Amino acid sequence: MNTGRLLVKINRFSAWLLLIFMIIFLISGYAWSHRILLPLQMAKNMHTELDLFLVFFFLVHSLIGIRFALARWRVGHSRLVSMLLIAIGLLSFWFVLSIR
Secondary structure: OHHHHHHHHHHHHHHHHHHHHHHHHHHHHHOOOOOOOOHHHHHHHHHHHHHHHHHHHHHHHHHHHHHHHHHHHEEEHHHHHHHHHHHHHHHHHHHHHHHH
């Protein structure tokens, strides 16, 4: 399997997981603020602990999409763009961890 096909599969998988975590994040935030649907402590824990998964899958999904867009536009060398996007992803996730 070549790299492009693998990235497409990872991108689609991360999109589905991002959708699932976004729905959970919205429901737990609503339940936390209005005190319905879920117990208060459970809603609070879900909303505050699942944000790292949400950020991770958002970064994976968006950075792979950016790589494909840059490849379509023929911007830069493929390996250089990939390494730069990986570095941006790691720095972004590190930043989120550091402010948490």
